[in-house]
Amino acid sequence: MQIENLPEKLLSKLNNIYFVALVNTAHMNDDFTQLDDVLNVILRDIRILETKGLKVDGKDLKGTLAQFVFDNLGGNELFGFVASFNANYFCRICFCTKEEHRELVREDLQLLRTIEHYDKCVEFIENSETEDFTTSMGVKKSCPLNKLKYYHIITNKSVDLMHDCNEGAIPFALHRLFSYFLDKKLLTQKQLVAIVRDFNYGVLYKRNVPSQLDIKKPNLGQNATQLYCLFIHIPFIMADLRVKLESVWPSFGSLLKAITIMYSSKITESVVELENLIEIHLTNIRKHFDKNTPPKDHFLTHYPLTIRCMGP
Known part of the structure; x- marks a missing residue:
């Protein structure tokens, strides 16, 4: 974790990069632990920061999650999108298809994912009896991070x-x-x-x-x-x-x-x-x-x- 409102010259110092959580990937594929379980542990603390805050010099200091950074595969898994980049809808920022990707040379604003469209995809996949990730445009499940008051994964514009x-x-x-x-x-x-x-x-x-x-x-x-x-x-x-x-x-x-x-x-x-x-x-x-x-x-x-x- 980094606190974003520090001077730029301090952001990369190791003593300003804080350890938040650790989980062994071998434990993520068993029947007892899912990625959402790890996120929920972190979310409890962020919710306290959002609502109650911390007492600092007699004042209530509040904060929230600004941005997650990750590699491409980690980002798709974290946000609940398909983890295969051979999938028809592989991008977490827009919903261009694999065929459209071969023609696009510039970002198409009409294809950018929105919160409203994302919510419809989540609703579809949650009510679907089959895992139809093509119809849900690459969305596999909802992400617990969306439960935060001031954050949504669709507004998280992070690249690798x-x-x-x-x-x-x-x-x-x-x-x-x-x-x-x-x-x-x-x-x-x-x-x-x-x-x-x-x-x-x-x-x-x-x-x-x-x-x-x-x-x-x-x-x-x-x-x-x-x-x-x-x-x-x-x-x-x-x-x-x-x-x-x-x-x-x-x-x-x-x-x-x-x-x-x-x-x-x-x-x-x-x-x-x-x-x-x-x-x-x-x-x-x-x-x-x-x-x-x-x-x-x-x-x-x-x-x-x-x-x-x-x-x-």
């Missing part, structure tokens, strides 16, 4: 930057770029591995330098920080080949600029610019390389909305 970008859009784009080099015979695999290995990444990134490239693996054999390091240096690593990449470079240049904005603690560019960059990236990556982009790429379309709602 590391998985969506570092382990999602970045390796997907890099894998297509390197395959393009090999297919067009611009480089041999041995030359490609050597160029990436021998590049001077500088002092700041010496702990995150990419290891031996494995072109056959979707993540190229790298972890999240190595992929980020490799991607932001690609314009310099491949400087001699940029002229030959002119037709396909927008796929990568736009993603690079977008990720720079996403990682910024302060937004200097317009959020509209971020929307445009994501649209350019998705349009070009599907046009030149692969129309079937992964679900993680869909979550990129929700980043501008998340920044508008929650800040950078």
Whole structure:
């Protein structure tokens, strides 16, 4: 738990990040313990903060839950949505289908989930004799967090930057770029591995330098920080080949600029610019390389909305 109204420089200090609850995942799949049981323990304390508050210097200090942060799978499970990203309705922010996701390059405001629509989906699934998660648009059950006075999961605009970008859009784009080099015979695999290995990444990134490239693996054999390091240096690593990449470079240049904005603690560019960059990236990556982009790429379309709602 973090208290949000602290100065920014204090938010990341470990002594301002508080332990709330711990549960072993092995206990979550038995007949006695469910995720809702754990949440209900936490909710009792939050309700006291919402109603009675705490006495601090003679004053009643009240508070509530502002936002949950999580990885994509954890968020879907926590909020009661389907846990499979192969499902027809896999997104917790909107209800675009798997087919629509392949065409969307920009967030469709008409598809955003609302509290009213969510309540109807919950009512349907609770009264249904079968688990028809398609008709309920991905909703499996109600979430106990909605019992709070000032919080609802639909207003919780939280995204998973590391998985969506570092382990999602970045390796997907890099894998297509390197395959393009090999297919067009611009480089041999041995030359490609050597160029990436021998590049001077500088002092700041010496702990995150990419290891031996494995072109056959979707993540190229790298972890999240190595992929980020490799991607932001690609314009310099491949400087001699940029002229030959002119037709396909927008796929990568736009993603690079977008990720720079996403990682910024302060937004200097317009959020509209971020929307445009994501649209350019998705349009070009599907046009030149692969129309079937992964679900993680869909979550990129929700980043501008998340920044508008929650800040950078």
